[in-house]
Amino acid sequence: MEMLPAVRPAETAVERPSERGVSLRGTPPASTPTALLELLADAGAGPDVLKATRSWIAKRPSEHSRTAYAKDAAWWLAFCAAAGVDPTRARSTDADDYETALRATGLAKATRGRRLAAASSWYTYLVRADVADRNPFEGMERPSVSADDSPTRGLTPKQLATLLAYAREHESTRTYALLTTLATTAGRIGSVLALTYKGLGHDQGHRVADLVVKGDKAKRVVLVPLAVEAIDAHLDGRQLRPDDYVFATRTGRPMDEPAAFRLIRRVAKAAGIPHHDALSPHSLRHSYATALLDKGVPLADVQDAMGHADPRTTRRYDRAAGKLHRSPSYRMQEELAKAMETAGH
Known part of the structure; x- marks a missing residue:
């Protein structure tokens, strides 16, 4: 041994x-x-x-x-x-x-x-493999993560707009394209940084990107016009091969995650975001889910966009969950009122 x-x-x-x-x-x-x-x-x-x-x-x-x-x-x-x-x-x-x-x-x-x-x-x-006698972590009580809450600090839609507007005016085209892609696709940072030129394309009239996700699978996401314009401006005039990275460094390698982490905090600080020192790449993904759930987008649609296997994971991002103004009882009241009106005639 x-x-x-x-x-x-x-x-x-x-x-x-x-x-x-x-x-x-x-x-x-x-x-x-x-x-x-x-x-x-x-x-x-x-x-x-x-x-x-x-x-x-x-x-x-x-x-x-x-x-x-x-x-x-x-x-x-x-x-x-x-x-x-x-x-x-x-x-x-x-x-x-x-x-x-x-x-x-x-x-x-x-x-x-x-x-x-x-x-x-x-x-x-x-x-x-018979090169160790035991697993010292076996039986350890590991930290439990609540299924009902996400510790990630997010941004309001207004703060996110401020971040992107600042990046568009004061940062490189790569930085603006990266932040816009993260904010509008809910892509995980590792997947977005690994995006190559051959992963960009068209499908059913939409501009799309194929992101590699867990299990080495490809997830096709829509690139909305805001992201398309940012990416096109970033890649304009470049002679790219299929395997070239969209968000490459000067050496041609993809930006690494720690660099993306530092970039987001730096740009957020410059843009005047109050809690800039608590943000991470995941904050943009978090903000995507929170904003859409607040707008009443069906949970199943947000779950699909986030790539969550379990809807309870998506629910962690719903900051208004359980709030009285979101009670389905109000919708029930509307339906009952209509039915009672009809029944009276």
Whole structure:
């Protein structure tokens, strides 16, 4: 059985997770599957561990999913390195310390739960591959995320319009096109950043974009005129090949998610959005759902646009849910009044 070198220090004192010298926020210790393997190799992992990890990553159905798992798993490896823990010999107490450290950072429950799930998934595969004895995350109580509420900070339609108007006047065509696409398609940031030129097209008289979503599937979304104009202006005069990225950097690679995160906060601050420091790319997706549900767009239509398998997920974005002015009793009263009027004749 392949094991990483044992590097656990003598336990002469209890050390709090916050004192272990590792930051669990900001740029991930590894941002790609290759970088994750390099992180493991630097920690002294042998060929069996590297091979198993490579296979675990390869099982993910899409490049976006593989990258996301690599990023989330990397935080645990960084924590282990700072704590002097051999990951293949980690104990349940080490996993609990990691969960405690994540909680101390103030990260959202969903983010903490995702990182813990990635680490647990990795161990499940290592045990199956006979390169680890146990999964220290097995049986752990993970953060519960309410099905009825979304912690994401959104924007009102007026604030969103202010953000886009500022970007159109003061930012690059790429920035304006990216923000407009996010605001009008409800696309996840990873899917939008991965959009290539061949993903743009026409269907039934509509301009459309094919976004790669969970499960490595393509979801066709409508590009409304506002987004079409922004994208066309951004791509105007460029000689693009089918696999070129629409929102590419100067090197031709797609913009990464941390850069998009920083961009949105920077533009929101410049545009005078009060809570700019609490926004993220998901805020635009959140704002899309909230605005449409407030306007009375049927839940099923918003659910389809968001790509949610469960309508309860969509309901989390309905800030007016349960408000008395939205009570269907008023609609029932209208129908009864009409029927009673007819019955009286």
